[in-house]
Amino acid sequence: MNDTAAPLPSSAQRVADLLAGMGHDKPVVMLPSTGRTSAEAAAAVGCSVAEIAKSIIFRRMADDAPVLVIASGANRVDEAKVTALVGPLGKADARFVRDNTGYAIGGVCPVGHVVKPVMLIDRDLFNYDSVWAAAGHPHAVFNLTAAQLQEMTGGAVSDVRLDAAPTAA
Template sequence: MSNTETKLPDSARRVADLLAELGHDKPVVMLPETGKTSAEAAAGLGCSVAEIAKSIVFRRLADDAAVMVVASGINRVDESKVAARVGPLGRADAKFVKTRIGYAIGGVCPIGHVDKTVMLIDEDLMKLPSVWAAAGHPHAVFNLTPQQLQAMTGAPVADVALR
């Protein structure tokens, strides 16, 4: 375990431990500045905004399930496209996200959720060699390939971008 990993906040440590259990070989990285937005995270990492895999959470109206879309940082999510696949959606407030997903907004990780989450992965992420995802804390991220993201989440790839 690297010196940086020993100093991770609890929520990021939980993600690092989960990644280790999954056999993932990349560490959780702490950004000096917040990575709450895709642009902030990209600036801190020196990568393009497209390479940020942002997690957007909705509330499915039919059963109150959490619906997560992992989208490219440059894309806006088209709620109607997501709803066409999973059913009508509502807004997920910070309390809903923290309770159902297990992470605070700004650090929502695509893995390690408290409750079963309905998930979709933006097809545009699949065109990239690697992406950066939040690791449970606004300053924590980890690198992986889009294929690893799909394998870890089991989420289908879909056209979710507003065009």
């Protein structure tokens, strides 16, 4: 990890400024390689994949609103559970993600969106002392607690995890 005085990319600097304005005391950290996947980010920061707070954007069909699910990196999101909470969903392409969040896929931060998303937070994130979230750039992350994440975003804490299929006996 690189948290030295090297300048941050503009999108990560915007997140750092936003976090500082919220009183968050942890820095935005630049990873030596991409953190586009939960496994890559976890390896770079030295935590478990489950401690990565990954951002997944959907498009709500009823009103074209962005829906941001912040899930534990170890979990797959159950679209049926999310649909039950917010209404029918569609896929969000790269342009929809950038236009509505201000971030590219792989760097979508939980805060600072162009359009305020409907937001759900995976309750499993509360099982960890801290989690790492994207900070506006595929190589940028920041550390926080799940409680801080909920406070910063106002997201509803929900069961969004796709449960494993039962195994045949």
